[in-house]
Amino acid sequence: MSEKKNFGDYSRNFITNIPADLESEQAKYFRQTIPKFPDEAIYIYSFKENRMIFAHGWEEVVGYKDDEINMLAIVNMSAPEFAPFSHDLNDKALQFIHGKTKNLESYSFTIELKKIHKNGVHVPMIVRVGVFSSDNGRIESIIGRFQINRSLIFGKVMRYAAYGPEKEKFEEELNKILFYHLAISNKEKEALSLVARGYSFKEIAHELNVSHSAIEKRIIPLYKRFNVKSLTHLVSFAYDNNILP
The missing domain is CATH 3.30.450.20 (PAS domain)
Known part of the structure; x- marks a missing residue:
């Protein structure tokens, strides 16, 4: 980083x-x-x-x-x-x-x-x-x-x-600018919490009433920011760092 x-x-x-x-x-x-x-x-x-x-x-x-x-x-x-x-x-x-x-x-x-x-x-x-x-x-x-x-x-x-x-x-x-930090916004956390519950990007988009690409923009950048390689790794990182309860 x-x-x-x-x-x-x-x-x-x-x-x-x-x-x-x-x-x-x-x-x-x-x-x-x-x-x-x-x-x-x-x-x-x-x-x-x-x-x-x-x-x-x-x-x-x-x-x-x-x-x-x-x-x-x-x-x-x-x-x-x-x-x-x-x-x-x-x-x-x-x-x-x-x-x-x-x-x-x-x-x-x-x-x-x-x-x-x-x-x-x-x-x-x-x-x-x-x-x-x-x-x-x-x-x-x-x-x-x-x-x-x-x-x-x-x-x-x-x-x-x-x-x-x-x-x-x-x-x-x-x-x-906050990409330089280990940080997560409320909207990113909201989408990530649904990923952790097993929702697909399509299902999350429907749940939050936004486009599929909007969900991708919230989740995909987190891979690089948190240095993770997969959704499973991302969810595990979120629990380990108290992002998700």
Whole structure:
């Protein structure tokens, strides 16, 4: 597997280490109107102001107070084995969404990873990042939700998913850069789970209401990515690396 360097170069051009002013009217409004679940931390980052404009729940989740957490710190607190993949995912997702002008608030992505708590402990999380607001076809701010999930079982394969009006194209663009990593998307995992149950590609296509070629595009690239030689080997690899339950 080839190595890549300079992770996160694109997204780093847009983020700072400036925390939110939680006494602002804007932050107080978000605190009252945005629901937060237990074991969850939320941020809203403004590209217009180049700073965090809201943070809630961070001390409970990773030990940092809401008025000290900032975007650069969040990016840098990924556990080392997850950081390159996370940075590349952030980069490519932001690049893709920056190229869109309509329905921006419908775009988001998720990733399963570990963040490093202030006390050094690794915290398993499902992270969802999406567009929070836009103006005249341009992203104004993004929202991130970091949910602790202690039931996650990690192998060496990273797991992610893409959402939005152009979901297929969004995931396709992510896959181009994430191919350098041992990673699998939600759609690839969905198709692979049916392979493991004995479905043929034709049957999977019918089950998921997509074309036969669409299933081939989800499954065949996994051979090279995971260095396997057959479907049986691929399914075995998936179970061995906790991709499939």
